[in-house]
Structures are given as C-alpha cells and as structure tokens.
Amino acid sequence: MILRLAWRNLWRHPRRTLLTILAIGFASAVLVFFKGLQSSSYDTSINASIRLLSGHLQIQMPGYNDNPEIRLSFHPTDDLVQKLRAIPRVVDATARSMGFAILSSESRSYGAQIMGVEPAHEGNLSTVAGVVREGRYLSDDQAHEIVIGRTMAKNLHIAVGDDLTLLGQGRDGSLAATVLPVVGIFETGSMDLDRHLAQMPIGSFDDIFSMNGEIHAIAVALLSRDDIPAVSAAAAPLAPSAATILGWEQLLPGIKESIELDMAGGWLFYISLILIVLCTILNTFLMSILERTKEFAVMLALGSQPRTIIGLILTECTFLTIIGLLLGIIGGSCVILYFGVHGFTVPGSEALAKVWNLPTAVYTKLTLQSITMAPLIILICTLIAVLYPTLRIRKLEPVEGMRG
C-alpha cells in the first residue's frame, strides 16, 4: 500500500519529479562513465607497461631493483626457468642479464643499456621482439649479434648490417669488448627504450661480460595481474634462497604512484559532483516534505502511525533516487560500451603517450565496480541527508499541523 501511495505521490508534481530524476540521472551517468574510463585507462597503462619490458614479476637478488649493479647476480639452478614455465597461469619465463657499455659506430659513440636475453622466449615477455622494423630479431642464445632501438641507430648513424664496437666492464671487473653486427632495429614507441636499450643473446652476453653462468633476473609473464600472488607463492620455493620475487608494483613504482596521484585528483571531481547533485535532490525532497505538513497531520489524526508516514517519505525518496540512478547507470554504461568498441582518445595526447609509455586509445570496459560505486554513494548520502527532516515527523502535532 505504501508503495502505491509513494508512487502516486511522486507524480503529483510531474515536472519536479522529472527534473530531479534527470539531474540524478545526468550526474550518475557522468560519474559512471568517468569511473569506467578511469579504471580502463589505469588497466590499459599498467598492462601496456608490464608488456613493454618488465613482465608481471621478476626474480632478482635483493637490492638489484633499486640499484642494478652487475655484481648482484645469481646462478639459476639448471631447470629453474623450466620449472617456472610449468607453473599454472604462467605464459612464459625467461632469463635476463644487464650491463652498461659504450657502443661505437664508425663515427659516433653512445652509452647504452645492454640486455642479454633468450631470443626464443623474450618475445612472450616484452614487445621489443615484436616491433623490429628493419632486419630481424635475435636468433639463438649463442649468436654473436645485437639489436638496437631506432633512436640509437639514428644517433649512431648506422643501419642493419653495420658493425658496432661494444666497450664495457665485465662482472669480474675485466674489460668487456667486442664487435657485433646489428641484425635488427626495433621501435617500441617509448623514447627511453628506443634511445638506450640494446639486446643481445644471453649466451654471448655471458661470454663478453664474464658472467660465468650467472644472470640478473628471471622475468615471468602471466595470464593476468590477478595471478601474481598465487604464482609468487608457487615460485618462492623454487627460487634461490637469497633471491627475492618482485611484482609489477615494485618493478614499476613510477606507474603505480602516478596512478595513485591521478586517483587522488579524480576524487576531487567525484566529490564535487556528488555534493552538487545532493543539493539538488535535497531541495526537492525537503520541499515535498514540508509542503505536505497539513496532509501528514490529517493522516496522523486519522490514525496513521508516524512510522508509516516516515516509511512513505523514505519510499518516495528511494524510488526517485533509484530511478534516476538506474537511468544514469544505463546511460553511462551505453557510453562505456560505445567507447569499448571505438576506443576513447583524447585529442592531443599522442605526445604524452610517447613519453609516458601509454597507448593512445583506451577501450573502456564495463565493470561492476565502476557502474555501482558512484550511484551507491549518492544513494547512501541521499538517504542519510533526508533522514533528519523525515524523523521530525515524529514530533508533528496533528492539530497544529492541520492548522498550518
């Protein structure tokens, strides 16, 4: 009965009700879409960064992540990497070594980060192998060759087929020197990698840098970020006891914190919008309560309990708010789905994408959290705010109320 009364009451003032529903609907659509866009953007950047080079987790010596010294290496037991590949949810695992060297062409010299990789597996860990624009990627573990980034190739004035002299310091302090042919030039789109990274087969790296069979890291790619805890637990007993297992958040603290920074900023928007929409809703509800004092008084005089009236008012408010929120959720979801297909791009963001290693288009995904969080907050705040004037009904004196 209360439900029918509440519904009828809402439509006594159609324009007011409609305007309020539209206001709530608009606000929640905006919030739902922004939240969806935000989550999808974060997801996309994290996955893109993981896929670029670091992988989901890595096994390293403690301290190596903060300060990559060539001496902080470890010896992988013979089938460690194979065992890691066998863990469920693992896409691939690969060994890596790293060192700094000066690469010289005929006319130029530049410092570079040299990374020793397993060519057969590296492609599953990082996109570098897949973006070789000229020449080819590395062939096998022992090959005597090198691939470099497009910017570095430009700076060194060399092309595929030319030789580079490598000059660095080995693990034992001895000179690391050799001449390597450039077999491929890659272009990841990341300014940093294209300028500073060079990759060579890990067997040759071991020779040249006197690694003696030791490596610096095992990088592991998983099916999803959610698998990291389970796989870390499974990998822990297999890894050398002194080694430590690092997840993407420790490998890419910059990404993690820049996302946190952005989220903090995002809260400013959400709170402002929620505050403004609350004012609008409250005005409507208050009006509808206060103008019906006489009506409530009559109902009380005829024998209704105060709590029936309170229930009635709260039901009206809930109806109104929920209709508006549902409208907003549907609207926001439609926009999310639209951009899920067409991709959301911010005009002018290409320059940023290059520097921050981000893809330019975000394909927004619908998640339960993004479509329910804001509407839920609005609903709860609304009900709390409406509670005070509603409870005052209990103090209403029927006779006085009817007179007013």
Added chain:
Amino acid sequence: MQTILLLFQLALRNLRRNRRRTFLTVFAISAGLWSSLGIACIARGLSTQMALNAINNLTGHLQVHAKGYLLDPSVDSSMDAPSDAFIRELTAPSITAWSTRVRVPGVVMSERETKGVSLVGIDPAQEKGLSFIGNAAIEGSQLSGPTDKGIVMGRKLAELLRTGLGKRVVLMSEGRDGKVRDRGFRIIGIFDADLESSERSFVFIGRATAQEMLDLGSQVSEVAVRSNDRFELEEARSILNRVFTQHDVQDWTTLEPLAVAVTKIQNGFLFLWSIIVLIMIAFGLVNTMFMAIFERTREFGLFQALGMKPSSILFQVLFESALLLVVGGLVGNLLSFGTVALFRDGIDLSHFAAGTSQLQVSRIFYPTMLLRDWAVANSVILVISLASAFYPARRASKLEVLEALGR
C-alpha cells in the same frame, strides 16, 4: 525606481522566508563555482610548473643551434660562439639572460658504476636567472667559472654511481676528431633539482674545460636565451634570427612539447568540466525556482489582482535568482581565493615521488588562478543561473489571476 526597490525587498524577504532552501541553493552554486575554479587552479598550477620545469631544465625560452644539432646532438654539430658585435645585440631589453654551452652526450665512470649522461660545459655566472643550475641548491660548491676543473653532478646520479663529494670520476666523450677523450674530474658540488631526471642526466663542467677536452677551440653547442615573458617571444626571436643567420632558432614550445600538450589537454578537460557543473546547477536552479513559485501562486495572484504588472512579477523572481547567484558566487569566489592562498606554499607531492618522476612533473606545484579561468568560471555560472531562472520567472508572470487566487 520605487518599484525596483520594492521588488528587490520582496525578493530578499522571499529568500529569508525559506532559509533551508536558500541555503541549499546557495551551497550548490558556490560548490559549483568553487569546484570549477579550484580544479582549474590546480590544473593550471601543474601545467605551469611543467612548463617552468621544462624551461629551467636548460631549455630556456629560446635556443640557437647549428643546423643539424637537433637531429644529431653531438660534437660534430657545433657552432661558433657569438662575436662581440653580436653580444651587443644580445643585450637588448627583451632578452633577460643568455648563455653559451657545450652540450654533448658522454659517459661518466665512478669507481663502481658507469652511466650515460649529458655533458654540459657552462659558465655558471651566465646561467643565473636562465636555468636551474644557475640558482640550484648545491652541496659543496658551484663551478667557479668556465675554466674550473671540477664537476658538479645531481644527487640522484651520485647515488646511482655510488660516489660522493670529493671523489673522482672519469668523463668520456667523443672529441672533434672522432676519438673518445677521457679525463678525470673531482666532484666539487652535488645539486638537488626539482625534476629527478635533471639530477640523473646532467653533469656540469667548465665550458672552457669542455672545449679544451673535446678540441672544440672556441666553438659551442648551443646558445640559450631567456626573455621576460615565456609567451611573448617574438622580439627576442627576431633578434636571434638576425644575429644567427645560419642557425636553428627554436622556442621551448617546440623543444618541450610535453608541457604544451598537457596544457592543451587540460583546456579541453576544464571546459568539459565547466559544462557538466553548469548543467547540474541549471537543473537544481530551475527546480528550485519552480518550487518557490509554486508555493506562492496564491500570493502572485493576489499581487496581480491588486494591480502589479506581470513584468514586475517576472523581475521579482529574477531578482531572487540574482540574489542567490550573487551570494553563491561571492562565497564560491571567496572559497576559491582562500584555497589558492592556503596552498600558496605549494602542494607537496613527495609522497608520490616515483609517480612524479615517471610523469616528469616536479614534486611540488602551486595552484594558480588565471584571470581567464576566473572569468570563464564566473560568467558560466552567471549565464546559466540567469538562463535557468528565466523560464520559471516567465511562467510566474503568466499566471491567470483567478486561477492563481483559487489555489
């Protein structure tokens, strides 16, 4: 005049009659204004800081290079230092500071580590007021002049190299003849910079020392110039074009596209945000005004029966909205100015140090109120409030007298 005063008083009385509703509406308007303006200030603060960081990061307002340096920033693309005749031109009032530098890629080796860096040969006196190194906080001491034999490096780099003040490092770079030159330097100073990337990438030595080490004679890699306004560079640019006819002259917007890109994107976003806030306020205001009119239908009917013109009713309602607007606007503006004043010493983002380093923004920024943003935010609120009040006001003035009295 009498009528207007009367209408004004009526409007005021109406607002006072329904305090709660007045309060809520004023709150909505001021919250809307505060959030538009506040968010704009924060956004501008960030992008301004990015631009300033980019400019201070050795870029300056304008740079001159030999043609080809930008594609190949090495010792081969050096240029002649400006002659005395040119130096006189460079002392024009629109150019507040200028310097010449050697800037080439190099490698620095400590006892433990080796890192690739940008080797910069400077005259520290020229860098004052031009780039960050001229005014940086330096532990130890700054280079004494272009002939100083020491090296000054960033704190982050010193950490990565596991070295410190007073220790020696070896600098290697390619000389004019294509051969790699190396020379030992003692670290005489360690600087802290706003951007971690500055601390990691740059090592500073005396310009003359660099020229000698690399066999450059009197040549340099670049001339950096600072004008008095980073947005008004035409005069400075034309001077430079006249002085350096065979060279590339570029300004910071071309050399550091990131800061510019961020500003552009911000403009778009802030505009979108104002529209959203505007729509929300419009909804609220229209609803409120209709409610206010509805409960006074009888009163309006009475006024009209007693001879008040419909246009007066219209104005009365508009005055009510105007009052709400003025108070809401005032409160909103006060809150905004207050927020900017509160954060006058900057907002510290050190908690997100790795994040700011990733995004290449500095760890501290200052919310900035630009006249343009203030004008836009206030006019948007003004226009939308008056527009939303207009329709209800018109309806009020068109009420049928008898019908209204009957309510």
